Amino acid sequence: MAIYHFSCGNISRGEGQSATAAAAYRSGESLYSERYGKTNYYEREVKPDAFILKPENAPDWVLDRERLWNEVEKVEKAKNARLAKHFDIALPIELSHDQQRELVIEFCKENFCDLGMVADVAIHRDDENNPHFHVMTTTRPFNDDGTWASKSKKEYILDKDGNFTYTKSGHKRSRKIEPVDWNSKERLMSWRKSWADKANEFLSKNGHEIRISEKSNEERGIDRKPTIHEGYKARKMGEKSERVQYNKNVKEYNDNLIKISEYKKEIKQVKEIEKITRNFSPKEKKQLAILSKELKTFVNFDFVQKKEKQLAHWERSELFKSQFGLENKENLSKINNQKELVSKAESLLKKEADRFVNSHYKDAIPNDVKLSNYQKQYITDLSVKRNKILDQNELKEAIFDSENKEFYSSINKITRDSFTSYSNFKKTLERNEKMLEKLVKEYDVDFKNPKTIEKLDAEDLNKLKTATIRVNNTKNALKFIEGYYESKIEELYPEHAKELNEKMPIHEKEIVVASHEYYGRVLQKNELMRLKDNPPVKYSDEDKSYAILKLKGYGLNHENKNKLGKSECIEELKGKFPEIFGAYAKPGMEQLFFSELSSVSKEYKEIVDKYLAVTRSEYSGSTIKDDLTNEDYYVMSNNRKTANIGGLLAGGFSTINKTLNELDYAERDKINEMNRLQAKAARRNRRNSGLER
Structure with missing residues (x-):
């Protein structure tokens, strides 16, 4: 299970420590120390994954580990010099080795290199149950020309008139000013939080629900005691190690707390059962x-x-x-x-x-x-x-949510797969039809001639049947969606339904249906015709200004490769406009919102277009450079969460049965014929094996 462990300290000459020796120990490499005239090497059973990351203004020679730390030993002349900062950080065990490495690189670049530090990294996997990494960072920044900068500068203390002040012995008063904040408590707390955020980001995007926190158990209101870091040597010592024994006792204590917590949950469950049965006779x-x-x-x-x-x-x-x-x-x-x-x-x-x-x-x-x-x-x-x-608002929300869930459940029964957008279904249909066409050609099948099917063995027959069913299931889903939108348009616009259904493609029908929910009323025909370029106004200027600010921020964070910043922008939009960006926002709501924003000014439109291009490039892997004036502006978003499509109203449920009944009879006959032949083959196999007399 992922744990939070983040320790930070200094490698100091005053403590009798050597930068080259420390680097050799962490990296598993043999490094020669020019200062002490000896080679440092510490053998490890599992070779560490070691590498160096540098800021842009650092010279290339810093990527040579031996030279880097020898240069540090030279430039730091004081007998009590602070040679390097060192970090020891536990890695989430849930992540793969590649994911762990990517996590480490991103964290070190953003938190050390971007501040001007060289980061010497070593990932240790001596114990698969305790993956962790060490980082040694330089304590002195580099100048723009690649030379070492000063660690600090002297600042004279002046009086209110700007004159020097003096000590009792007659020396000018001064203080040391550090050009960087790498030794401050605030920076350390920032690093601790940043590690939790970055690790949780990787756990989330790789499908793990567990999270870690830089906060103590006490801060989070948790009774459990924290364990202490054991280290590789302590683990090898086993029961003899005081650290291992301490952790063993702590784990037993925490296990008892968990049992008590589970018992409380059981009591709570019993009470819930009593509540839920109160309306039964x-x-x-x-x-x-x-x-x-x-x-x-x-x-x-x-x-x-x-x-x-x-x-x-x-x-x-x-x-x-x-x-x-x-x-x-x-x-x-x-x-x-x-x-x-x-x-x-x-x-x-x-x-x-x-x-x-x-x-x-x-x-x-x-x-x-x-x-x-x-x-x-x-x-x-x-x-x-x-x-x-x-209450009234909670009931309204419950009705809305249940519509979503019921529709999603119903459509899922047709497709037997998660519901995706209409455009995805079209692509799926094309793919499935190609596969079926390939099998028909490969097996030389003619569905009008049963003998061409009967000659197939059981495995090939099943492949053919599966491909045919997939094609029909996808057609079913497409017919259902089309039927739903057409019936909804007939309900909303009975006078113009025929014209709208005949002339509009499916993605525009979606927008028309969504407009009813977006504006809370049935739009006039002339309002429908200008939905994209001059839509009716719903949101205040203040709301639109806030949305534009966040969309612009998303674009800037994308350019700067700041994933956390992008995530914060989206979360703020979801909080302000849950009906547009929330998990259960209905299909088409985003497009209508963007249309309203774009109609305000050219500047607003450019920001919206840039945001859409970025999000689509992230999904598809290639940037869309269109100015979104064609039908692509309205097309249903492929990366929309599956829950969103559930926003379609429950009124279309009757269309499901209608669609199934209208399934192409020729296609149905193909499947029935294959079912008959499979059943015939099964009976024959049972007779041959003596299972049927």
């Missing part, structure tokens, strides 16, 4: 208890949703095996039994949700809003989790 409670026992878990809304997905996946797997006579009849029986139990549980939850919503939210829900069973269960479950009746 005695008979229903008994039925639910029986179902919970048979399903071996407590039954609630989240469980039913998850269980349905698990059973669908399990069933698909077993049905696939059955095509080749490999099915497990016992598993299929279990699946059917579990499906029946889940269906009963869902029925009970629906009844409870109906009663709960009618009892507590009947007057709060607008007359024109008709909640689905899914939404009622979602609102009931949310109320129970929060242990309160939702």
Whole structure:
């Protein structure tokens, strides 16, 4: 598990230390010390990953480790000279070696080299459970010409009239001024925080939820005691080491705290169960208890949703095996039994949700809003989790969120994959059609002639079937999205629906539907026609000025390769405009917002265009230089989070069934024929193996 360990100190001649010896120990290299006339070498079982990073104004010779630290020993003449700063930092064990190295390089460049320090880095992996790195940095900056600069300069202390002041012995009073703040407490605290931020950035982008913090357990309100750094030698000593023994005792103490915490969670869970069942009748409670026992878990809304997905996946797997006579009849029986139990549980939850919503939210829900069973269960479950009746704003948000989740769940059943944008589906369809075309050509198949299919062996037949199903699933998704937008436009613009649906491409239909949510009203036809160049005004000048400032900041941070700065800009935009940039913002909202910003002035438009070009180049890997005057301005963003597409309203659910029913019959016949042939092959295999008489 990733831990936070960050120690910093100095390598000082006054303490009898040598820069060349310290560098040799950390790097695992043999280094000759000119000052002491001896070679330093410390053998290591695992060779460190050692390298040197330098600021732009430092000369190239600093990349030679032996010369670098010998030059430091020469320039630092005082008998108590501070030769180098050294850092010992633990690496997140969750990251791969390459990811750890990239993390170290970024951190050192941003925190040391950018300040003018040379960083001699050594990553140690003697113990795979304790990856860490050492950094030795120079304490003296370089001049622009590559020569050593002064560590400090003398500043005379003057009186109020600008005259010198003197000590009792007659010497001019002075003080030492350091040109850099590398030795300040503030800089150390900045480095500590920067390491936590950079490590967490890498953990996040590589899919790990764990985070580290530079703050102490006490600062974070955590009772657990911190362990101490053991070091390689202490680990090799094992139980004999006081450090290892101390950490062992601390871990036992912390384990007991965790057990107490888990016990408290169990008590809390029991209380939640009592709350959630308060609307069940005695008979229903008994039925639910029986179902919970048979399903071996407590039954609630989240469980039913998850269980349905698990059973669908399990069933698909077993049905696939059955095509080749490999099915497990016992598993299929279990699946059917579990499906029946889940269906009963869902029925009970629906009844409870109906009663709960009618009892507590009947007057709060607008007359024109008709909640689905899914939404009622979602609102009931949310109320129970929060242990309160939702206020008007919370209820509105819950209705919105449940629309998102229900739609996403429904469309996912069609595609069997995460929902992506319409343009991604088109690309997927092209790719799948090419694959199918390739297989048809390779196997010399004619779907009108069953004999050309029957000649295939089981493996090739399955490949062909899978490719055909993928093509049809993708067509299904495309038809569904098109059908939804067209039905929504018919609802919003009955007088112009036919004209709009015939003339507008899908990405513009998305914008039209999104405009209703964006402005909170149905736009007039002339307003629709000028949505891009002169859209109606929604946001105040102050709001738009704030947004432009953050978008401009994002672009500048991109140029300076400041990932943290970019992230901060986005988070601030999400906080100010969650309906535009938030996780559940509806499709098309960003484009409408950018359109409104761009219509303010040429300067605003240039900033918006630059932001869009940057974000798209980050996603696609190549910069888009268009001025975004074509349809690309409106096209659905490919890098939009999957949750965003769930913003489509639940009113289009009937389109799902309609789309499925309209599936091309010729395509369906292909799949049916392959199913028949696979079933025939499976029966033949069972007869040959003696499993069927």
